[in-house]
Amino acid sequence: MKQTAIDSETTQESxxxxxxxxxxxxxxxxxxxxxxxxxxxxxxxxVGPNGGGKTTLLNVxxxxxxPQKGSVRLFGNKPDKNSRLEIGYLxxxxxxxxxxxxxxxxxxxxxxxNRIGLFHKPDRRSKDIAMxxxxxxxxxxxxxxxxxxxxxxxxxxxxxxxxxxxxxxxxILDEPSTGIDSVAQEDFYELLAKFRNExxxxxIMVSHDIGVITSHANRVACLNVQLxxxxxxxxxFSTDVAKKVFGEDLKVIVHDSKCATxxxxxxxxx
Amino acid sequence: xTRNAQPVFAAIKTMIDMFSFEFMRNAFLAGMMLGFVLxxxxxxxxxxxxxFIGVGVAHSAFGGVALGxxxxxxxxxxxxGFAVVVxxxxxxxxxxxxxxxxxxxxxxxxxxxxxxxxxxxMSAHYNVDLFGYLFGNILAxxxxxxxxxxxxxxxxxxxxxxxxxxxxFVAYDREVAFVSGMPVAFLDHxxxxxxxxxxxxxxxxxxxxxxxxxxxxxxxxxxxxxxRYNTMIALSIFFALVSxxxxxxxxxxxxxxxxxxxxxxxxxxxFIAFGxxxxxx
Ligand SMILES: Nc1ncnc2c1ncn2[C@@H]1O[C@H](COP(=O)(O)OP(=O)(O)O)[C@@H](O)[C@H]1O
Ligand SMILES: [Mg+2]
Numbered sequence: 001m002k003q004t005a006i007d008s009e010t011t012q013e014s015x016x017x018x019x020x021x022x023x024x025x026x027x028x029x030x031x032x033x034x035x036x037x038x039x040x041x042x043x044x045x046x047v048g049p050n051g052g053g054k055t056t057l058l059n060v061x062x063x064x065x066x067p068q069k070g071s072v073r074l075f076g077n078k079p080d081k082n083s084r085l086e087i088g089y090l091x092x093x094x095x096x097x098x099x100x101x102x103x104x105x106x107x108x109x110x111x112x113x114n115r116i117g118l119f120h121k122p123d124r125r126s127k128d129i130a131m132x133x134x135x136x137x138x139x140x141x142x143x144x145x146x147x148x149x150x151x152x153x154x155x156x157x158x159x160x161x162x163x164x165x166x167x168x169x170x171x172i173l174d175e176p177s178t179g180i181d182s183v184a185q186e187d188f189y190e191l192l193a194k195f196r197n198e199x200x201x202x203x204i205m206v207s208h209d210i211g212v213i214t215s216h217a218n219r220v221a222c223l224n225v226q227l228x229x230x231x232x233x234x235x236x237f238s239t240d241v242a243k244k245v246f247g248e249d250l251k252v253i254v255h256d257s258k259c260a261t262x263x264x265x266x267x268x269x270x
Numbered sequence: 271x272t273r274n275a276q277p278v279f280a281a282i283k284t285m286i287d288m289f290s291f292e293f294m295r296n297a298f299l300a301g302m303m304l305g306f307v308l309x310x311x312x313x314x315x316x317x318x319x320x321x322f323i324g325v326g327v328a329h330s331a332f333g334g335v336a337l338g339x340x341x342x343x344x345x346x347x348x349x350x351g352f353a354v355v356v357x358x359x360x361x362x363x364x365x366x367x368x369x370x371x372x373x374x375x376x377x378x379x380x381x382x383x384x385x386x387x388x389x390x391x392m393s394a395h396y397n398v399d400l401f402g403y404l405f406g407n408i409l410a411x412x413x414x415x416x417x418x419x420x421x422x423x424x425x426x427x428x429x430x431x432x433x434x435x436x437x438x439f440v441a442y443d444r445e446v447a448f449v450s451g452m453p454v455a456f457l458d459h460x461x462x463x464x465x466x467x468x469x470x471x472x473x474x475x476x477x478x479x480x481x482x483x484x485x486x487x488x489x490x491x492x493x494x495x496x497x498r499y500n501t502m503i504a505l506s507i508f509f510a511l512v513s514x515x516x517x518x519x520x521x522x523x524x525x526x527x528x529x530x531x532x533x534x535x536x537x538x539x540x541f542i543a544f545g546x547x548x549x550x551x
Contacts, residue, residue, distance in 0.1 A: 101493065
């Protein structure tokens with residue numbers, strides 16, 4: 001049911017398209033021949049082991065990394081500064097930034113800077129927009145607090161408010177569950193679904209945690225240097241294997257006979 | 271009553287006497303302006319972790335001073351040329367995958383110093399007070415220096431104000447800033463350029479070797495006691511002004527070198543702020 005509803009919405013507008021993308025660091029391929037398509041309105045999940053190239057793949061989409069080979073299209077065109085403005089980006093939480101001296105409101109306002117433009121300070125209207133977003137993520141009461149003193153889950157909610165501030169068509173999330181507890185995670189994905197349903201945005205998220213991806217994405221792919229598709233989330237992961245796997249540290253490497261081949265095929269190449 | 275007040279009057283009189291010397295008025299005015307400029311720049315130096323670049327750029331100004339001495343032109347202009355080029359070169363080369371910023375600084379810093387030594391060797395009789403440039407000289411500030419400090423310092427402050435929110439965003443998260451359309455590469459070079467300018471206008475009074483302390487300490491001290499950026503900037507300015515004013519006064523009365531006294535005072539302020547920060551945590 002869910003699947004058909006998505007299909008009718010997503011019919012055709014391609015949001016991100018990667019064609020035969022290759023990326024190497026220091027002569028070693030990190031991404032090989034990536035073909036990737038994300039359509040309007042879908043939540044696309046990518047799982048893969050640490051070091052599998054997930055962040056690199058996102059960086060290619062964001063224009064932060066130039067591929068050695070292959071082409072990238074954003075919203076049907078060659079990516080440029082303007083098309084990137086249509087993207088809201090939540091990077092992997094970095095603990096180094098945690099003491100940065102800004103308030104919660106300041107962080108959300110940053111999402112509006114490109115609209116406010118050079119030479120101007122955030123005005124009343126920008127502040128209203130930011131406060132509105134903060135109340136939508138249930139953080140309005142914390143607006144004046146230093147961002148640094150929030151919990152991981154609260155910081156994540158503020159970050160999503162910032163990412164939504166420019167009214168993006170696409171939201172890109174890198175390991176959104178890292179550093180937040182399971183209650184905060186549920187809140188977070190509920191929020192995500194709300195934004196998606198209300199504003200029809202597309203979402204691409206990556207994680208090394210299969211559980212997160214399978215329960216919240218419409219479409220799933222596995223990435224370990226190469227990208228492998230699994231049409232429906234559940235087909236990727238058989239439940240008993242998943243059960244067995246969730247207690248283990250190596251859960252990502254071998255979560256299913258099918259995915260096991262995805263992940264292993266590359267280790268064999270290296 | 272009157273007997274008690276006498277030492278106070280004496281102290282005030284000595285203070286006033288101090289400002290009857292033109293060099294002292296100039297030094298004080300210069301110190302206040304520089305404190306302001308260095309404090310604002312140090313806010314970004316601390317947030318962007320550029321303090322070692324500050325050290326490298328400051329030292330590279332020595333090459334420029336020596337070139338000025340060799341060519342017989344004002345060392346300020348040649349030092350600006352050296353510092354701006356070196357600062358941006360460190361930023362540019364440090365961006366390469368294979369060269370860390372740390373390595374780039376490690377190359378340019380001694381290179382500029384080496385060129386300075388070569389230039390000095392080439393000029394048979396230079397009449398520039400090189401020692402004064404290295405460690406600062408309270409007597410050295412002329413009226414023309416004041417104008418240079420006011421104009422360039424004003425430029426640094428004004429342009430920083432214009433790009434403030436963008437600079438803040440890039441310091442907070444440069445990748446998100448890039449995706450949000452901030453001109454990240456331009457802002458990086460802008461920051462390196464104002465860093466170079468503020469170092470050069472400070473070298474006469476604080477000294478090439480000591481100025482990097484004021485590029486770090488005011489912002490670092492402020493960051494110990496607040497988590498709000500406007501408070502942090504205000505405190506940074508306050509700490510820098512107290513350091514420069516206090517340092518100049520102490521150096522005058524105790525007959526100590528001005529730059530070193532300013533830096534010593536700034537360091538004391540840092541340790542106090544650090545202690546306060548620890549206690550409040
Ligand atoms: N800037 C970089 N320079 C060199 N190697 C890198 C760089 N970024 C990532 N890598 C390497 O590329 C591989 C993929 O990294 P990454 O995309 O971060 O993986 P993931 O996000 O899936 O954990 C890793 O082996 C990592 O060490
Ligand atoms: Mg990653």
